[in-house]
Amino acid sequence: MGKSTKPLPEVILCYDLGGTKLRAAYISAAGKILAHVTEKVDLKAGFPGLIKLFVELSKRLPKARVKSISVASAGPLHPGKGVLLDPTNFFTLEKSWGVIPLVAHLKKAFKKPVRLENDAAAAVLGEMWKGGHGRKQNIVAMTLGTGVGIGVITNGQLVRAGRGLHTEASHIPINSEDRNYPCGCGAYGCIEAYLAGTHFSKRMGARVGKELTGPEAVELAEDGDLQVRTSFREYGKYLAQAIRSLTVTFAPEVVVLSGGFSHASSLFLPETKKALPHLLERYRDGIDLLPEVKVSKLQNDAGILGAAYLALND
Numbered sequence: 001m002g003k004s005t006k007p008l009p010e011v012i013l014c015y016d017l018g019g020t021k022l023r024a025a026y027i028s029a030a031g032k033i034l035a036h037v038t039e040k041v042d043l044k045a046g047f048p049g050l051i052k053l054f055v056e057l058s059k060r061l062p063k064a065r066v067k068s069i070s071v072a073s074a075g076p077l078h079p080g081k082g083v084l085l086d087p088t089n090f091f092t093l094e095k096s097w098g099v100i101p102l103v104a105h106l107k108k109a110f111k112k113p114v115r116l117e118n119d120a121a122a123a124v125l126g127e128m129w130k131g132g133h134g135r136k137q138n139i140v141a142m143t144l145g146t147g148v149g150i151g152v153i154t155n156g157q158l159v160r161a162g163r164g165l166h167t168e169a170s171h172i173p174i175n176s177e178d179r180n181y182p183c184g185c186g187a188y189g190c191i192e193a194y195l196a197g198t199h200f201s202k203r204m205g206a207r208v209g210k211e212l213t214g215p216e217a218v219e220l221a222e223d224g225d226l227q228v229r230t231s232f233r234e235y236g237k238y239l240a241q242a243i244r245s246l247t248v249t250f251a252p253e254v255v256v257l258s259g260g261f262s263h264a265s266s267l268f269l270p271e272t273k274k275a276l277p278h279l280l281e282r283y284r285d286g287i288d289l290l291p292e293v294k295v296s297k298l299q300n301d302a303g304i305l306g307a308a309y310l311a312l313n314d
């Protein structure tokens with residue numbers, strides 16, 4: 001008997017475009033990542049180089065029938081218009097790339113339907129679909145890494161800001177009196193100004209006398225360094241403040257944490273869980289708004305799975 005030729009699987013070609021890396025993956029209709037590749041973005045090559053990289057990565061994946069293409073990207077961007085809005089990560093020779101019509105260029109390169117979504121929005125969709133949160137339809141996903149990404153689903157629907165934009169909830173102030181370290185957005189005391197890795201390092205550096213990398217800080221904390229442990233506990237308290245603000249606005253049943261910090265959750269999450277019931281005391285009668293707070297099991301896959309979910313549920 002000859003070899004039977006299996007029909008090629010039908011997949012969504014999904015991308016996760018971060019500040020420094022581009023990841024491409026084939027994802028099945030059941031939400032399985034069938035193959036994936038990652039490559040550094042060469043900023044010197046500019047926008048044409050980025051489009052080439054999208055095409056090149058697709059060629060490194062095995063053969064499949066690609067139904068459509070879906071991109072989760074760091075913002076700011078406009079999903080409906082398919083453009084990146086002068087993204088802070090992308091500049092060549094100190095010149096910003098400006099407004100980038102990413103979807104139009106990818107459609108031309110691939111001759112397939114293409115979607116674009118904010119990575120934090122994609123991450124929360126990925127969590128709803130594959131995060132193991134049962135039938136919960138009210139979810140906040142917080143990515144705690146170099147920056148802070150926040151995506152929100154209420155009543156089973158992705159929450160958008162007006163004008164078709166993504167909500168910028170990480171710039172909600174939680175302590176505007178603190179003028180020590182301005183947020184990247186120019187304001188003071190934003191959620192991101194406390195919970196982003198870069199800001200955490202600065203604050204902890206001022207306390208311990210030198211700036212530490214994330215892994216160094218975790219190691220010192222695990223060795224019992226009291227000042228570093230205090231910095232993580234303070235992080236946990238600010239996280240509770242942030243979740244309180246998000247909870248009174250969006251009433252999530254679950255808040256899911258991912259990103260680099262979530263791996264060190266034992267150093268700050270107990271503090272968050274201790275503080276949160278007090279911060280929400282007035283919101284616990286009738287419908288108890290206290291959300292479950294947990295670490296994501298999808299981690300870096302949430303965004304790319306969310307991109308697939310969008311393509312499959314259009």
Ligand SMILES: [Zn+2]
Nearest residue numbers: 171183185190
């Ligand atoms: Zn800000």
